[in-house]
Amino acid sequence: MTETESLSRRPGRPRSEEAHDAILTAAIALIRELGYDAVTMEAIAARAGVGKATVYRRWKEKETLVIEALGRILRAIPVPDTGGARGDLLGLMRVALGMYGDPASHVLLSGLVAAMARSPAIAHAMRSGFDAEWRAALRQVLERGVARGELRPGLDLELATDVVSGPFFYRYLMSGGPVDEPSANALVEVVIRAFGATAETSDR
Amino acid sequence: MTETESLSRRPGRPRSEEAHDAILTAAIALIRELGYDAVTMEAIAARAGVGKATVYRRWKEKETLVIEALGRILRAIPVPDTGGARGDLLGLMRVALGMYGDPASHVLLSGLVAAMARSPAIAHAMRSGFDAEWRAALRQVLERGVARGELRPGLDLELATDVVSGPFFYRYLMSGGPVDEPSANALVEVVIRAFGATAETSDR
DNA sequence: CAAATGCGGAACGCTTTCGTATCGAAACCA
DNA sequence: TGGTTTCGATACGAAAGCGTTCCGCATTTG
Helix, strand or coil: CCCCCCCCCCCCCCCCHHHHHHHHHHHHHHHHHHCCCCCCHHHHHHHHCCCHHHHHHHCCCHHHHHHHHHHHHCCCCCCCCCCCHHHHHHHHHHHHHHHHHCCHHHHHHHHHHHHHHHCHHHHHHHHHHHHHHHHHHHHHHHHHHHHHCCECCCCCHHHHHHHHHHHHHHHHHHHCCCCCHHHHHHHHHHHHHHHECCCCCCCC | CCCCCCCCCCCCCCCCHHHHHHHHHHHHHHHHHHCCCCCCHHHHHHHHCCCHHHHHHHCCCHHHHHHHHHHHHCCCCCCCCCCCHHHHHHHHHHHHHHHHHCCHHHHHHHHHHHHHHHCHHHHHHHHHHHHHHHHHHHHHHHHHHHHHCCECCCCCHHHHHHHHHHHHHHHHHHHCCCCCHHHHHHHHHHHHHHHECCCCCCCC
């Protein structure tokens, strides 16, 4: 904002975009492999093929580096539109399955959850990024379901959101239970039964 | 088993039970404060008022120490019996609220979740302790509900368990949403609506 | 051109943790 | 009593990470 206003104003050699990218990419890769806590600035620089000074010139702490890196793995979640709440919810569940399916995500996610507990900045980044994105997509699907008359008008959106998100999250991080297509189907049926318009209770 | 068969067989000074207890207690306290990863053997010994050698004489690795210490905070979960599924589930939810209510539990739980992702031994200890205990209590309540005719006979026990456990777990570790009595009430209603016998869908 | 800044790389001093060793005192057994 | 083991405490060397500084070269502005 202040630096790059009129097309690179400063005298010397400009900072390398390649280095910037390589550092962020290396950071994500290492957090996937080792978890947030175990990753060091030294290792990030080494993996990126970059001097430590190049890293410290941009970020003073691992925390801020990681927060910027998190933006890289955050992709917009496509909101499915199959014409019905059941199909839309299933579509979102498949997005979740895709994320949970990668075994490396386990170390990544659990490491970040632990980091959230001790770093408000990381917690904010995760909630306003990962979680908010997912939540918004889910809310949209649920509201469309209400508008169509498939879901109950007065339904608690927050609660419905977490009934969809929570069970897989719990299985993935704690119980080790199945996180797969059949479970996704069953969970969607539960949500529709719980939040569906009072008419349709046991169809399918 | 082998050592203490005939009332302290070995010649020298016996190991201090006080030291043993103090070490385990110190370990738990520190994990609550700092998280699993950040706790060191040095800090545990210091907090316990014990020499490092005394710690290493008993446990070679932090991992095994922590696994034994986890047994300390695992209390048997009382299975409520209010005469109805709704009341029983609410009783269990209050147990969960009691655990989540302690702010120190946040660092404890999230640190252990991260440790589970990298240590199969910790994962096993958590699943066969904390999770299994909770799951068994929940299963009992659900099965009683089925026997009473309040819940649907063919219900998926695993899924129902995780629909109860997951949402608060997700709020606690990820979204930061409310984990309180009103939410517990609402969640119980969701479970009863989703898994209830087809007759009672919208009473209360 | 000179001045300024960034580059990858290496080395620096500092701190923390690791796991082991050693100490004199204390607690147990034969 | 003498032998053995643990006690709390402290010191130790090795290893790792920190954040900084310097090097020689590259890339930009003026």
